Amino acid sequence: MLDNLDKRIIAVMQGEFPLVAEPYKELAQRIGITEHQLLEKLTEYRKAGKLRKMGVVLRHREVGYAANALCAWLVPEARLTEIGELMSTYTVVTHCYSRIPQPEWPYNFYTMLHAHTRAECQALADELAQVTGLDNYQLLFSTREWKKTSMSYFPEYAKGE
Amino acid sequence: MLTDFDKELLNLIQTRLPLEPRPFAIVAKWLEVDETTVIERLSWLKDHGYIRRFGAFFDSAYLGYVSTLAAAKVHPEKMADVAEAVNAYAGVTHNYERDGEYNLWFTLLTANQLEQDQILAVIANLPGVERLISLPAIEKYKVSVAFNL
Incomplete structure (x- = not known):
């Protein structure tokens, strides 16, 4: 089961990922925990299958897959x-x-x-x-893309950013 | 245009952003460049629209969300109105017009089954929607959008 901290982590991780040397430190500050705690939690989610991947999703048309x-x-x-x-x-x-x-x-x-x-x-x-x-x-x-976006999980837990 | 370096970087980072304090330093080491080069190049790729989203991708089912793929037969004249009404739901993440008898296909994620049923009932009753079917997944065999560049 996910507790309130899990939901807060997941909600904040849906937001902008900072492209800086220590991104997890900045994300942890937004959440209100330490960098170490955040990395431990994410590692735990990945082991449990809750976190599918850490990485990027490309705009497929722009990279040539039209x-x-x-x-x-x-x-x-x-x-x-x-x-x-x-x-x-x-x-x-x-x-x-x-x-x-x-x-x-x-x-x-x-x-x-x-x-x-x-x-x-x-x-x-x-x-x-x-x-x-x-x-x-x-x-x-597909003849027309009307919408393509990522889900915002637990949006109510992202507040206070 | 993507350079050879961009392609190499994107191929790596699509699925392998390290869970370490200095993730870009690790990626830089793999590519034999410095950390700043990786960060600057990724910022450029993001600003220029090659990267749609950066970071953590969660499994909706493990988070307790309910999902389905829905297909609608929509009267062509009403397509724009229906598509926009469907788009208005936050849980609709993909909505595509397609060739064929069922011409509008969308995915819907909700916190529970009741909410899914309610949303689908509203959409099924929109003017111009002749028929709406829901095709919930039985088994996910693969969900991995990683392209070979």
């Missing part, structure tokens, strides 16, 4: 784990989920594909289809 497609697959239930593990090994597949389908939309497996062009996305999907033997899929190209 095409993105959500690919919806129909996967026999017995093959979900095998397919999930196989598709995860591809660098071009950035997200990979099995999902509960709907009667009018039977696709139960989703991969996010990023590539430089639409043709490249299509070729990747074809390759994945061939490797897995899955032939029922829909490649859903």
